[in-house]
Structure formats: C-alpha cells, structure tokens
Amino acid sequence: MNQVSALFKKEWIDFFRNYRLLILATVFFILAFSSPLTAKFMPEILGNFLPKDVADSFPTPTAFDSWQQFFKNFSQIGLFVFVLIFGASLSNERQHGTLVIPLTKGLSRTSVILVKSLFSMIMWTVIYVLSVLVVYAYTIYYWPKEDVQHLFLSVFLLWLFGIFVASVLILGNVLFRSFFGTLLFAVGILIVLFIISLFEKLKDLSFIRLISENNLVLHGEYVWSDYTGVLITTTICIIACHLLAIVLFNRKGI
Amino acid sequence: MIHIDHIHKKFGTHTVLNDISIKIEEGQIFGLLGQNGAGKTTLMKIMLGLLKADQGDVRILGESVRFGNTPTNQHVGYLPDVPSFYPYMTAYEYLLFCGEVTGLDKKVRVERAKRYLALVGLPFNRKRIGGFSRGMKQRLGIAQALIHQPKVLICDEPTSALDPVGRREMIEILQRIKHETTVIFSTHILSDAEKICDRVAFLHNGTFQLSGKVSDILKQHQKPILRVVVQQMADAEKLKPLLTNATQSGTTFTIPSANLLETQQQIFEQCIQQQIAIQSIEIEQSTLEDVFLEVIQS
C-alpha cells in the first residue's frame, strides 16, 4: 500500500509541475465551451459572409448540434491531447533511467504499471466528467426546451473509449522506448479497429462504435442492450492490455 | 557478510567476469578497482540482482541474490554511476518518496530524510533536483541509498564525474558513513581508493589480480621508485625500449628499483648516449596506482 501511495504522489507531482494538468484541463474545457458556442453561433457567423439564400438554408441549431460538436471535439482533439500527455509516461522513465533507484529499493513493477495506468484513467475521468457538465449546463441554457435521448449512454461510450486508449498507451509504453513508437502503436491499433469494423460479421463488436455512434444514440437509434457485445470485448481488451504490459515489463532489463 | 562465489559472466563471446570469488566483511570500506570496462559495474549489478550471472552465487548476509526483484536488496543501498532522479522533485521530496517505497512510516521517513540531507550536506529548501550540479546529485544519491539504513552501501564510481573539490567532499562523506554501514565502491581513480579503503581488489582481465588490505598490499609491493619525466614524446619513444621494467604513461616513466644509485646511473648513461633531455627525476615510494600498473603490465 505504501508503494502505491508513493507512486500516486509522484505521478501527481509530475502531472502538476510539468504543466500536464494545465494543458489537459484547459484544452478539455476550451473544447467543452466551444461545443455549444460553435453549434449556436456558427450558422449566424457564417451568415455574415455567405449569400443570404445559402445562409437561410442552414437549419436552426439545436441541443443535438451542441452535443454533436462535443463528440466531434473530444473523439478527435480531446483524445489526441490525452495521448500527447500520457503517451510517454513510462517510456520517458525508461529512457532516463529514473526507475533504477526505486526498483533496486524493491518497488514492484506491477505497481508501477497499474498506478501509471490508473492515474491516467482517473485524470481522463475527472476532466471528462467536468467537461460534460459544462456542455450540459450551456446546452440547457441555450436550448432550455429541447432534450436529447440517452445522453448518459452516449457520453459513457466515449468515456470508455478513453479508458481503452489509456490501456493501449500503457502497453505501448512497455513495448516501445520512445513516445513516437507508442504513438504509432496507438494509431496502428486504431487502424486495425477500423478494418475490423468493415467486416459485416464483426461490425457489431468493433470498439469504433464507441466513438462513431454517439450522435445516433442521442437520436434514440441505439440503446444499452445494443452494446452488450462491445462492452464485453472492450473490457476484455482493457484487461488484456494490462496483463500483457505487466508480464512484459516484469521481464525487461532496466 | 558478503560472499561472492565463483561468478562467471559473459556478454556474447566476451568474458567479463571469469570465476570471481571474494569475501567482504562488515564495517569496512571495500574498494573495487579496475580500468574502465574491467567489469566493476557488471559485478555490482549482479550483486543487486539487476544482471543475471552465468554461473556462481552471491550471498548477502547469508541469503542468495536472485535476479529480478531480490529480497536481499532490503539490506543494500545502491548509488548508480550516473544516478537519475525525478528532476521536478526537491531533494527532500525525493528522499520521502524513496522512504515510502521502502516501506518506512511517515514519521520515520520525515525524520530520516532530514537527517540524511544534513549528513550529505544538502540544504533543506525548495530547489528542484533538475537544477542540481553533479556534485549535489551525487550527494543526494548517497542520501537516498542510506534512507532505509542498509547494511551495505554499493556505490558505482561515486567520485569519477566530479571535480577535485567534489571528489574530496564525496570521500569525506563516505568516511563519515563508514560507521553506519559497510561501503563497497568502485573506482578507477586509485588515489581516492588509497585514501579511504580498508581493503581493495583489482579487477583485470576478468579476475582479481590482487586483493587484500591496502596496508598489506603496499607493504608487500611498495618499493622505492624513480619517476623520470622526459621532455618530448620522441625522447620517450627512444627511452622506452631501454627501460624494460618501467611503466610508462605519456612522457613519464616509473621505474621500480632495488638499488636506486645503480638505476639512476644507468638512466643517466643511457640518456647521454641517446641524447635524451630529462625534465625531472624524482625518488618516491610507489603508490597503489604504481602497484596496479605494475600488476596489469606484467
């Protein structure tokens, strides 16, 4: 228990003093604030530049557009910044040899992996939830009468994808010594997932659904029971990534 | 206390350690000497379970060292040759972190972190390790190695990267902690070893060429020597074939001699014949370094 708490404190100091918290939080909140903003005012702003008949053809923005912007922002820029922040958390330490001293003091390698992964997941969760609350508040403020369906499910799917990305990152960090290696690994996994989703039989199990169907969920086209298969495969993959990372890291020299 | 028992280690086809055995007793400063690449770091890493020996066994307090996470490390403090710390922490925070990793209670680790900061002469302030000089990092390295009050402290070249002042300070620190723990340290700077070691072992070509108490080694091998410095490299080249029992480094020759007058006479005669300009000639007692050079050149 001692070691876990020591590692968490260390991760937090690193996260805070190296400006990672600042970056992650401000980017996520900026993305959150701009989601309802873009939805509500983009048509009006564009209207100032475009011919009137084109501008009039835009449909009036709705609460649904606000959430659509949110999902677009977070599944792209949001996840990218998350990868940028946590993509080298272990490989950096392996490169600089900062783990040599704690490991010779009997620090367990399994704890190192689990704490690093858990820490990134907690940060993702906290800042993501706060961002969702921001979008929720402003969407209600600007569109008080409108409602979207299954908001929790929709938001949950993207959150789970973030957790999956965190697991891929920790495995990448064990496999590769550089941030670039981990980045390519994560992109590779994403490409594989896309390819899987092209097959008719496997389509329902592809995790890409976690970030591609959020808008449809809001329209009520999918419900929880449609995701049973995906949730199971995702959970299995998250656990598998961790087990593999722990086994491999325990065998590595330092 | 520590038994190193017939250790063999190869990297590829290159044999680094060839049947190494030695006993290290409690309360000593033990110097592991040798040139760069002699295998000092390899031996230390085997003692820490960071490397796997091909053959042989290391026992610390009667317990065998296992490769990987070895329980013997709870008795061992380790200072790597180039220690890396978390640059964003302060020295005090780093010591607390190390204390917590080794399982010390909060009260104990706070007290020890402060005590060892003071022992190695680091100030208790908010300066981050990222801004430390090499000397300061090396001191922090000692402090972190002592935080769990190990029975053995293993330091890999603790003085090599430092300037003369830093080296002297590091030697003073090692002398101070001698009462708390057995110290094993490696170095290729033999004058440092001569100053503080109780016992030394010379590692060369994969084996211990010489080992024992520093005073015994000196008593046995020490003899009067002539140190001759010639002016030019060309002169040195001319003199080299004539002085068969000398060790040479640059333009300096160190000549062990049983009969000083006779040796001196020979040298002068040769220099006159060969027209070699002597810059200086001195009579000295051989140092540990001379003994070592003699051993590896023979």
Added chain:
Amino acid sequence: MDQVRELLPILIPLIILEWTLAIVALVHVIRHPHYRFGNRIMWILIVLFIQIIGPIVYFLFGRGERDDSY
C-alpha cells in the same frame, strides 16, 4: 448587440482559459532562459500569438530540461 450579449456567458470563460494558458506559458518562457530549441523572442511570439497550440507546443516540446524553482 443582442448577439454579443447572448455570446458573453460562454465567451468570457473561453477567453479566460486561453489567456491563462498563454500567460502561464509567457511567465515560464521569461523565467527560464533554456529551451530545447529556439530562443526567447521566438517563444514569446509563439506563446502569445498562436492561441492554445502555442503554449502547448512550448510546454511539451520547447521547455528546457533544467527546471530549478517553483
């Protein structure tokens, strides 16, 4: 005017966030004269004039390794 008033509750936090990032980065650039590449003037311009991305690039890639004080 109405449009601006409607925008304000969301624009204000956005502007505050962007400038927090820019100013924290600016202070860091000025107080730490070592960069992995580039010079001080370059980083000041980047941090102030490339909103959001400028400070992020600075903190993640441009900031020097040495970091002495709080």
